[in-house]
Amino acid sequence: MKQSISKQLVKYLEDRGVEYLFGLCGHTNIAVLAALEGSKVTFVNTRHEQIAAHMADGYARAKKKTAVLLSHLGPGLTNASTGVANAALDSIPMVVIAGDIPSHYYGKHPHQEVNLHYDASQSEIYRPFVKRVWRVERPDLFPEILEKAFQLAESGRPGPVLVSVPMDIFSMEVDTKLFERLALHTKTLQKPSMDDVTAERIVRTLVEARNPLIYAGGGVLLADAADELREFATHLSIPVAHTLMGKGALPDDHPLTLGMTGFWGTKFVNDKCLGADWVIGLGTSFKEADCSSWEPEYTFSFPPSKLIHIDIDSNEIGRNFPVEIGVVTDLKEALKVLNRVARRLLPEGRKNEALLNAIQDYRAEFIAGNREHVKNAAYPMRPERILSVVREVLPRDGIVTTDVGWNKNGVGQQFPIYTPGSILTPGGYATMGFGAPAALGAKLACPDRLVVALVGDGGFGQNPSVLATAVEMNIPVVWVVMNNYAYGTIAGLQKAHYGTTMGTLFRKDGEPYSPDFGAVARAYGAEGVRIESAEQFKTVLAQAVASGKPFVIDVSMLNEPVPTAGHWNINHIYSPGLAVSHVAIP
Template sequence: MKKLVSHALADYLERQGVEYVFGLCGHTVIGMLDALQKSKLKFISVRHEQIAAHAADGYARTSGKPGVVLLHLGPGLTNATTGVANAALDNIPMVVIAGDIPSYYYGKHPHQEFNLHADASQYEIYKPFVKRAWRIERPEAFPEILDKAFTMAVSGRPGPVLISVPMDMFSREIDMIHFERTYHHRMNIAKPSLDQETGEKIIDMLLAAKNPVIHYGGGILLAKASQELTDFVDFLDIPATRTLMGQGGLSDTHPLAVGMTGFWGTEYVNNTTKNADVILGLGTTFAEADSSSWYGGVTFNIPPTKLIHIDIDPTEIGRNFPVEIGAVADLKAALKDLLAVAKKKKPEGVQRPELRKEIKAYKEAFKKSNQEVEASSQFPMTPQRILQDVRETLPEDGIILTDVGWNKNGMGQQFPITVPGTILHPGGLATMGFGPSAVLGAKLGAPHKKVITMVGDGGFGTNPSVMATAVEQGIPVVWVVMNNGAFGTIAGLEAGHYHHTFGTVFQKPDGTRYNPEWAEVAKAYGIKAKKITSAKEFKEVFKEALDANEPYLIDVPMENIPVPTDGIWNINDIYTPKENVVEGKLMYGEPAKSKHVTTK
């Protein structure tokens, strides 16, 4: 039996359990749109391709399935690059299917092809950030490439892949015998764990340590290893710090959960990792923001601290800090095996009651230091009050997507998450506009959960046409626009270093402040919306939005208060070189002079 390639592709996607295809039309993909119209798949049409990529990203994070994106060539492909790159850096599985120029026009420079310096190679612009990029040269190769693409997207370190499809390929016939292999291929591939010898060495080091610390990242959530991490922490009574992307891997209310390290970490949290004699790093890249730009003696002090690093990706082990023991393993399996070894070596476990008391006292003191701003009735509102009202109102299993600014950095620092997978950050690329778009896909992937995004007015303004998609597709999400009239984080950094806010505050040429009335804009899109006029009003309006079961936007005027930080972020060396910076030296042991590089 023969079918058009486009229809065979739609059949394949249905068999793989794909529910939604996110994308935007174009002449290279109309053959595929025809097949989608006749299939059980739901096409989520957007007004900008970056929205499609972010929405597919959000869907993948909540559903556990790869997000599927359909793109046109040329501007369609370039518009989506930011969203696909964001997914890549956050290790989110995605399959991008991109229409390409007709194969019979190679070298003729047809409409919308990138062709200034190369012919028929537009898909190569994705190569720096996708796991693999294929171009279909003949229909018979498509089935095998599809299996490879979906397997690669979810295996090892997950991420996006790209399949470039010349538009004529969609309309060619293929004998369905070529798809026979796809009925027998299984994408569930067994992942490696630790060998016995390595497991024993790791447990011996942790048991012998005076101040051991577990430092975990988003890899714990990707491996669905939250319970295993909790069991391991409880048995050995080891304090646990985390990265931004690790939030939710261990409940923030757990008595041994210390908090987020790095630039937006507090002094107590950073001291916990700095003063450790042994650190067990789990599923983290030890990225710059989480590591205070790798300055020695600020967040980490490796060496003399000894590092054990376990990750599914061998290229990350030892990338930023030297390791005592490095191991490539699936974290869920590895933590199970490590716990079994620990129980054999020390059946009674470890108890550190004084440490638990110390962590509890720190958390209570930090909470007390925030009480005044969290309860403040000032208007515009304090960001702390907004976060407090949201946490008190949103169900614990409600899902929050952040963006850039207070809604990400502040929430990572002081917004307690107790259920794994209920906060979704754009950590790697830190993309403005992620939250408002990704929230659409996240809701589709978790239809029975309350799903919201906390976003600054700058981030929301990047792609407000997300509201059109929400109305057209009937996706009941809530946008909380934390409106400070600026690109607030950068305004704070600039003010701290240069004592002005040029280029960061929204204003007219005469200097008067300016911002769209986002509630009115939302209403024009057909969305229910309100602009908050007092601090006491917000909580009730937010509850109304959660219960509305329709798209709802809340515009919340907010004071631009910087996120408090005790860490270091080395972003200013090009203008103000540090007298004690020697490449490679400060990373390993010599304390940085933080007064030169902190931003408060």
């Protein structure tokens, strides 16, 4: 029996349990859209492909499942590329299916073809950041390519893949047996683990260390290993510092959680890392911002500290720091073995009351130091008060998405996360415009959980048409727009080093300018309020949560830099030899 590729593709997605197909129409993919009519797979229609990619990213993070993106050729594929690259740098599994030029027009430069270096080369655009690209040359090869695409996206270090399909192939018929045989292939691969000998060496090393430290990266959350991490840290009483992407791997109210390191880390956390004689890095690539540009006097110094590094990707082990013990394994499986060995070697575990007291005292001191800002009733609002109010209203398992700027750096530093995986932030690519659409994807993945997007006015202004999709599908996300009438972080950086804010502030006739994002929301059919006072914010936020509708809250915010004792080498690049960082912009 023969059937069109597009119809069999939809059935394959249904059989694989795919709930949503994120994307935007074009003449190259409407055969697939037509085949979706009446399908169990819901097509999520967006107004821009970058929105679709970020929604897919947010869905995959929250659902812990591969997302699928459908794109048109040429400009559709390039519009989506930023969102797909963001997912790639944060190791988020995604299968991108893109329409391509008709196979029989190869080399003729048909409508919207990318061919300036060689013919039919649109898939090359994605090669630098996806795990693999396929261009389907024959219809009978499409089924096995699709199976390989999902398997590669999900295995090892997860990430996006691209399958570029000439549009005529979508309409061609192939024998259904080509797809049916795929059902015989496993959809779940057994993941690599760690042997007991290596685990015992690691546990004994940490037990014998004077000041051991666990450094948790986003890989802990990708491996769904938060429970195993908590058990290991608690049994051996080892403090846990984390990267931006590792935030929440151990809840922020756990007695052994230190906090985020690096430029937006605090001196206490960075000093604890510097003072560690042994560090065990779990699922982290030791990125620049997390490691204070790798300069040894600020966060990590290897040597004299010694490093144990465990990661699923061998390329990351030893990339930035020398490693004493390196292990390539799945983190969940590795921590299961480490916990078993630790219980065998130390059945009663151990306690470190002095360490617990030091962490408790640090937290109390940090909270006290922030209290004045949190209670400040000034308007525009202090960013610390905005975060504090959101945390009060948000349930313990509520999901927060961020963008870039105060809402990412400040959240990483001082917004408590209590449920692993409940903060979605653009880490490696730090993409402005991620937070607003990612929240929609997260809500589709977890409809019973409250989802709040903390975004800046710059980030929300990137793609406000995200509201159209929210209204059409009735996705009740709350967006809090932390509006400082600027690309605030860059403005503070430029002002500190160059004495100007050229190109960073939003101004009209010399006065601060911003659209009324509440009114913008209402124009799309969502709910929206522009806050007029600090006291009003909590009431409106509670109203937004209770509304069960897409709701935008526009909050004017002081343009104050995130307080930090950390270090970033860009400051030396701008102002060599001077201790200059960010400044506030009135």
